[in-house]
Amino acid sequence: MAYGTKLPVYIYRTKLERILPKDIDVLKRNQKAAYMRFLNANKVGVLISTKPGQENLKKAIGLKKKLKKNSYLFITNNIDTREFENFGLDSWVNTACPRLDMNDNSVVNMNKVQ
Template sequence: MKVLYIESKLKNLKLNLDKSEIQKLPKKLFLAYSIQYKNITLFIKKQLEANNIKITNMQQVLGCSKIQTKDPILLIGAGRFHAINLYLQAPVVYILENSRITKIPGEDIKKIEKKRKAALMNFLKAEKIGLLITTKPGQENMKIALKLKENLEKKGKNVFLFISNNIDLCQFENFPIDSWVNTACPGLANDNAKIVNYQDVISL
């Protein structure tokens, strides 16, 4: 079955940032945005540059996107779903919502780090490992999953492959799995205490 991807963008929406909001930002930024806000991001970029803020780069993000930057990030979008994945990839994350700029509190990042650490400790002592694999384009990592399965079995783990287009966390209780290793969208690791992302265990 062929899949047709169509971009959805907000039209006729221009955000004029107040000086007091712009002053919350550092003098160097990486701009991240969800696709609906692409045109708005270009408008915001001009405002920031007019206020002597250097934009080092721009990138569209998804919940599973990887950002290569050491600069603070300003996320332009609605909600915090996309922001969660950025927390651990940048020194500081700001969110622009409804003309207001908010800095993500350090406490929020520490909570995520603590949760990830607990999931990793659970993985290390686990005997039965479930490898989560999606068939979605852009998130499918079958080769990585098979290589990881081979390496884990060499270490004495019992590894099972779970392949699906949509990963339903509610079904996890139906399987006697001690720890789940996610090769799909990294955001899944924030939804279940037994999930670790493959990036966190591949070098162990």
């Protein structure tokens, strides 16, 4: 929401916090870095969740066919970005939770690469 709107955004956890424009700029830079990393990648992992509402297997298979890169499908219930380094891939495409690309600059959301 903070990324998609120019309105002030607040987060309530145990106290009310405001998301500052500088935080949004950092997020935009990270997402741009992830996209550039994807464009230059030779080996790409496509992430698929088995959770209801996040499972996009058909879209992921279609994306894999469209990519002109070596791509691999990864189907799981819980995605742990700390495990990505174990696979030796250059970039990851997320078809699951749209917030996943906010935490890791090696992940780009599917809607950004189609």
